[in-house]
Amino acid sequence: MNWLLVVAGAVVGAPLRYLTDRAVRGRHDSLFPWGTFVVNAAACLVLGALAGATLAGAASSRLGLLLGTGLCGALSTYSTFSYETLRLVERGDRFLAAANVLASVLVGLGAVHLGAQVYGRLFD
Numbered sequence: 001m002n003w004l005l006v007v008a009g010a011v012v013g014a015p016l017r018y019l020t021d022r023a024v025r026g027r028h029d030s031l032f033p034w035g036t037f038v039v040n041a042a043a044c045l046v047l048g049a050l051a052g053a054t055l056a057g058a059a060s061s062r063l064g065l066l067l068g069t070g071l072c073g074a075l076s077t078y079s080t081f082s083y084e085t086l087r088l089v090e091r092g093d094r095f096l097a098a099a100n101v102l103a104s105v106l107v108g109l110g111a112v113h114l115g116a117q118v119y120g121r122l123f124d
Helices: 002-027 036-053 060-076 078-090 094-122
Strands: none
Touching: 002 036, 002 060, 036 078, 036 094, 060 078, 078 094
C-alpha cells in the first residue's frame, strides 16, 4: 500500500503547485517564470530537509514516499520549467532563458543542500 502514500502526497502537492504558481504570477508582472521557479525551489528545500532527516535517522521510508515522491514529485515540475525556458528562447529572450536555467539549477542545488544541512544539524 505504499502507492497510497505517494497518491496522498501528490493530492496535496499538485494543487499547492498550481495555487503557488498563480499567487506568485499575480504579484510579478514579468516574462520570467517566477511561479515555476518558486515551486521548484520549495520542492528542493523540502526534499533536502527530508534527506537530512532520513540520514539522521529521524524520517522513515514511508515519510519519504509521502513527502519526497508524492508531495515533492507533484509540487516540482521539470516539464513546465523546460517549456517556459523554450518559450523564452522562442520569444527572443535568450538572456532570461539562460538566467532561468542557471538560477533554477543553482537555487535548486542550494535549497537541497540547505534543507539537508539545517535538518541534519537538528538531529546531530
